[in-house]
Amino acid sequence: MxxxxxxxxxxxxxxxxxxxxxxxxxxxxxxxxxxxxxxxxxxxxxxxFKFQNADTTTPFGSLRTMFVNNNPALATLPGEGAAQNLVTLGPCGINQPHNHPRATEISHVTEGKLLFGFAEENGGRSFIGGNVTKGQTVIIPQGLIHFAQNLDCKEAQFIATFPNRDPGTQTTASTFFNLPLSTIRGTTGLSDEQIKKIQASVAANRNPSVDRECAKRCGLKY
Incomplete structure (x- = not known):
């Protein structure tokens, strides 16, 4: 302290x-x-901070961060400081499963309705979550894998706040499938051919991405 x-x-x-x-x-x-x-x-x-520039933009949404790397004034705050993300998810968009190794997340929905969820540590519950609507806030404990998914046919948005100026982000799928092939093979039981096919799919599926079954239901053509 x-x-x-x-x-x-x-x-x-x-x-x-x-x-x-x-x-x-x-x-x-x-x-x-x-x-x-x-x-x-x-x-x-x-x-x-105006969140003018998006760190990541895809056809399905955008991620706009205010971490210490793009706003050094956060380094002047007491203790570990603070940070924020502004996340916009288009119809059927998803902020893919990820974790923040150095901070708890408190997310407030500013538009639409989102399915939030996280998994506890080994021995805990595999899924905790539910729908969060405009005006509601959800808490994600530090370090746990979590996601936000828009299953509606209109845009949704939330702002995530962290009690750390550099909370870090580790996207689950892309991180795992960048491990050595032998590690993935030993963990999943898949063949090298199957693994390489999944690796290519994960690499091409930039975050935010989309649930295509939801898109079909909404009459969207992607």
Whole structure:
């Protein structure tokens, strides 16, 4: 946990930035914040994040992050800081199963209805979840594999908040099928030919992706 004096210094820094518009931050004064570079300039725009640029966009949705790598002002926050994702899922779109190794996720649905779910650790329940509608919030414990899926025929959106400026993201399918072939073969019992076919399918199926049976029901042509 950060020393109380450091926490106080963080709060003073933020107040000065907002009041004065910009502030030169000397790395020697903030050597406990490794993400900052010497004489980093912070304008008010760092503190009013607009989610203008999507990190990932497919025909089925978009992922827009505010992590410390694209907003270094998050490094000035006390403790582990904070981060957010703005996720838009088109009809039948899915934010594929993944986990955040360094943070719990608190997601608030701002539009539509989504199926959220996660799996507990070994020995726990294999699936916990349900439909979450506009105005509702769901909590995903740190490190657990989870997903958000839009099974409706109209767009849905949610904003995910993390108590860590760098929560990390590990997408389950693409991570697993990038392991050595012998590891996948020993885990699944599949042949090399079957594994390579799945690897190609996973690689081509960028996130967010789509449930084609849902799309068929909605009359969508993908």
């Amino acid at each position: 950060a020393h109380p004096q450091f926490q106080a210094a963080h709060l003073v820094l933020i107040a000065l930035v907002v009041a004065r518009g910009a502030l030169a931050v000397d790395q020697s004064d903030l050597d406990f914040i490794p993400e900052l570079t010497e004489r980093q300039q912070f304008s008010p725009d760092f503190f009013i």
